[in-house]
Amino acid sequence: MALYRHNSELLSERRGIFGAVFKSLGQSEHGFRVVRRGRRFGRITKQRFSFWVFSLAVCFLIYWALLSIKMLFHGKMEGGISSLSEVQQETSGLSVLKQPRSKHRKIHHPCEVEFRASVDDLVEPKDFMNFTKFSLGYISREEKLFGNNLFEPRFGGHQTLEEREKSFYARNQTLHCGFVKGPEGYLSTGFDLDEKDKIYMNTCGVVVSSCIFGSSDFLRRPTSKQISDYSKKSVCFVMFVDEQTLSKLSSEGNVPDDRGFIGLWRIVTVRNLPYEDMRRTGKVPKFLSHRLFPSSRYSIWLDSKMRLQTDPMLIIEYFLWRTGSEYAISNHYDRHCVWEEVLQNKRLNKYNHSAIDEQFIFYQSDGLTKFDPSDPNTPLPSYVPEGSFIVRAHTPMSNLFSCLWFNEIDRFTSRDQLSFAYTYLKLRRMNPDKPFFLNMFKDCERRALVKLFRHRTVPSPPLSS
Template sequence: MDNSFPRSVSLRPSRRLEYNPSSHQKGGKFVPDYSLKITWKMGFVRLVLVAGIIWMLLILTVLLFHIWSCQSSVAFFSAFCNKESRVFFMLNSMGLVKPLHRCPIPVADDPDTVVIPKRRSPERFVQSLSYVTEDEVAINGSQSVPLFGGRETWQQREESFKVKPSMKVHCGFTNNSGADMDKKDISFVKKCHFVVASGIFDGYDLPLQPSNISERSRKLFCFLMVVDEVSYKFIKENVTVREDEANGEWVGVWRLVLLKHPPYDEPRRNGKVPKILTHRLFPQAQYSIWIDGKMELIVDPLLILERYLWRGKHTFAIAQHKHHKSIYEEADSNKRRKRYARPLIDLQMKIYRYEGLESWSPKKNSKSGK
């Protein structure tokens, strides 16, 4: 018996077309079929999508770098942050960058109405004050390098705390000990009787321009930015520095004052020289205001003097630290942040305790506790 069956014949036309080279040629030229066109179109769409994604990633990377640079404490990267740009304003409005810390001060409204005292308050205690300018080593002919603060003995230190009508004390700036100013800067600061001083050391930051300064204060005050040679070079490389006819260099309203030959090998200690010894750097100044280089002055300096000195007839005012109420708390903070050698900080605190300086407590009932 024959097991072969005849195949069924379908009346449907075959969906598979046999390849016929002649059907893909026209006039001797090859014509691509429809599927190849679809492939090219899909490839182009994918290329556009990939390019768009890469472009968005680049924009996101730039924004993230901008945010990071604005928060960075490294001077090189913080210089990339333009805090006056629209990008920074947009990021700040979105809460992506940390806003500048601003300290509200209850002051008068109009600096033009402030009455400046015609004469200084009379000295009730010290009538004559002078400073030690020669180091003991230099006097004795030793080969040791003169110290900036001089070699003060314990007895001299104890005597300096006893207020007398005539006094001569150690207060830095001994001869040939460093922190030297250029002659052009010395000549300029002699004319300054009202001073707003600040400082930048070790290229840590760039000058922040004061705001809300009246025209009266612009003419009355000298805005002096004390810098070391590292910061001086960093500022000139990153911001516009203009030069006046007397070769003085300016960044906005700030007059740069260069201190050469720093007396210490640690920038933080050098930064304390203009901060604590402003009266020694600018001896002609009747009134001076110190503001840290990382802060921005947003109140007219005349209003500050009126609020904290002239209104209450005070001669000195100092801001309260927003976190620390005691020098010992400040010392612990410096040790935690490794800002200075811990054994030296402990030694300094030991000296303070030996001399009777107590830690702050509510029992003291001092204004710092309010």
């Protein structure tokens, strides 16, 4: 009866038929066993139900935790910040609102370039090299300062700020421009070449050059069928490599022949690299082609991630002769202001942030301003170049600009896009009566000249420096 009363109290609203049934069951021993089984079955069912509810809740929480982590990680990889918020960064006292980066990369296409149909009718314009005239000499050796026991020779030398300032004047002068040796008895400062390679390089009047250091790329040969017989005979194609890269290329079946060639490339091995940073070492052949090829009148630089598929003489005619320019480089495909380039380098950890800030603050204090595309007097269509392709006439002004740009890379960071605009604007400002004819062409034209690939590996930036 107690059991019946207990159930009737719990289910007081359900008396009647159910009450009668439970009452009749309660009058027999068999009935009591049925009720006890019912209570036991209910208790087990509730336990299982609670278990599954708890399990589902745990799974749900784990799912959302993993999803949140994935979103956060994706945000850091894609934009450096979470895609759920906008972060305001402070760079050298300047507040810049940083937007989340799009999940889809922009696609950039080549555009049509109206090259001449053939090199057969090409003629260098009369008096083309009649640009600003002055004489440049280069410091080849530095003597140890008296009492300086910590002196260590450097490939770029030890340029003082006073020497740096004077070097921007377009006049007869002797300046630092790499290849600086120390006093007698000191070890080489680097970029050592075999004598037979030097002899060959001294014969080059027109040169196409590139480099691979640290096995960072595959060897990409120029498209032979696009290169005229004239250019194959008259243009030097030189690929600078270090011993590590040469060994890697050889293991892949790219072995230089008896004359040192792999296809059109003359392989020149560099020993004793001047910098630990492979990117900085790569700036030596990139900017100092007039030093490496002292007899050359023209040079074309292309990054090792590119395969040249246009005749070099057609390139020189189109970008230099036709425009009356002594230096040609394309604008960046996405960024046009140094402020944006600074943020991008820091966001992707391209270099030590403190070193970038030091360089950027120095440039601002010396007059660097933001790029203003609406200003009709802006001297360039962009302050950020896509420096993977450069076409040069080896004129005094072109050579001076190349030395000045290299010296900025030697002094500050190896990120040459940070120092391009400052170097150009300062050279222009300090020589108002001596023009420098720089052709900054469209990036889509650059893409029409070459086939682009990804680097095999990306050299690690020296974040500790």
